Amino acid sequence: MNQPGLWVQLDHLSGPQRTLLQHLKFGVEPGQCLTLIGPSGVGKSALLAAIAGTLDMLAADDTPPLRCQAQVWLNGRCISGVPCHQRRVGLVWQHPTLFAHLTVAQNLLLAVPSGAKVQRLCQVSQALERAGLAGFESRHPATLSGGQASRVALMRALLAKPEALLLDEPFAALDPALRVQLRAWVLEQARTQAIPVLLVTHLAEDIGDPQRVLELSNV
């Protein structure tokens, strides 16, 4: 699979009790967004975790991790079996998951590990400006509103220069006006950076292009 973009060929994704998904094949081209919809518990979030390589990390203590047999290609590179931190796949959840002990700037700096400190800080400031959060560098996550925290989380994911972006209902907790604004902003960012985006949502208004919707159903 030497095409650019994100391509997934899933044989099966199984929990301890049942198979969640099987025989699934889809792709997302650079700068495009594919929306995943389906009933709760069908395995949408698990599919994103499988693509990002975080299935084991997110398993609850008292349940065995989900098992997944899948081939994932990213810009012609097979990333199945590659450790999560080497996949270059960004993942953002509904909860922004900012690190509460770090400031906004420190949260963003984690996504820019290399380079001189001054340059990294400059990148962070520019990113915050693009996100409409100029001057928020020294704020702590606990002092941000939901929308501001979501923008920081999205910007943090983009700053890591991912080759694909997975969005797990990141706009669900926002009010309608902010949701529309933030969705348009992040998709614009993805378009300009030619990043394929996989968006999980329950909300009909999040579906931008009806041609690019994948509806998952229970096995």
Added chain:
Amino acid sequence: MPHLAFAVGVALWLAPSGWLLRLVSPWATGFEWPPNWSTTQDPWGLSLTAVLWLKEAPFLCWVAAAHMQHHTHRQDWARALVVAQTMGHSPARAFGVAVWPQLAQRLRWALLAVWAYGVSVVDVALVMGPTNPPTLSVLAWQWLHQGDPQQQAMGVAAAWVVAALALAPMAWWWWGRAARLGTARIGATVGAWTPSFFALRHGAWLYAAVWVALALGSVMGPWPFPDLWPASWSQAAWLGVFEASDTLTDTVSLAVGAASLSVAFVVLWLECVPRGWQRHWQWLLWLPLVIPQVFWAMGLYGLALLAGAEGQWWAVCVAHSVMALPYVWLVLGPAWQRVPGQHAAVLATLGRTAWAYRWHVKWPMLVPALCVAWAIGYAVGLAQYLPTLAVGAGRLSTVTTEAVSLSAGGQRAVGSAYALVQMFLPWLVFVLAGWAARARRIPGVVA
């Protein structure tokens, strides 16, 4: 506050010539001399029981509070409490019906630890317990120290009986009876106890009284009964304490070593041992709490003999750290669990390694818990008595061993001074740990 310092302080209040009787003598009691009462070291063990109850009840409250604050229960239990009240139950009754049955299940290890400690305690029993005969654990310890093989055999037998008594509730739980009680009878009847359970928080005055008794007791000169205050004050006890610089140095260095070793071990355990193994083997970390100290002291002494390390500082330090392990784990285990798994995933998706996650995110978030755990390890290490005597082979003395021997020998002033030092040293570290933890605490940080 260490058990021993607390016991010495309480003895200063409860003794026939103690503060309690002086406060009401002779005007209310008519006593011109201390009465011939057994208010401490009484043959029924009532004063020992009272000291243990007053000391352990706050510990159980603390464990219960920790469970109630745990993120996996907090919201569910808060909702359950609300739902029960919407059904017409009073807040206390709602707690008893909806929360207590679940909480009681989770308190079983702490209850078992308190039971085992009460059954097997030696140092507090030497100060407050009956003397003729003493408690079985003290008797076992005394027999084990005799040169006569027959008496040593009796000591081993007595230690086994103490162990059986300490572990009996565990067998009871294993048969599943506690689970049934937890969900049925306890849930139905304990609701009314709830207010007194929470009222324990207001028992700080008792600890203040113990502080005062120890502070005054350490500087008392001649003190005829029933005078409320000593006829004169004396620095002799404190001069004696400060002259024993080896004792103070050994005490602090052993406590620092034990705290550092136990924290390092628990962090390694939590970071390196797979979660499944942790679940299956965590009972090992509880063993120092539930197995009588006499056994531990014997076992550790045997190991020290095998290694040719009896009387060595490092061997005593290892012995103290073993005893501190469960307490440190009690703090760090839940704190580690509270770190959301999503954090590791977020950092991995940003291209950072597991070590970067630990260094930049996880450990900085856990600094407050690490500070508290270290302080607790330090306090537990400092309070050890039997392991110091056994593994130290009498060559190392600490403020704890000195406080026991002096208080049990009736030297109240020097005993009080050592007990006060035993109380002050952990207090100082807790203050520093609290300061360090607060300095790192940020709104919204979970650990």
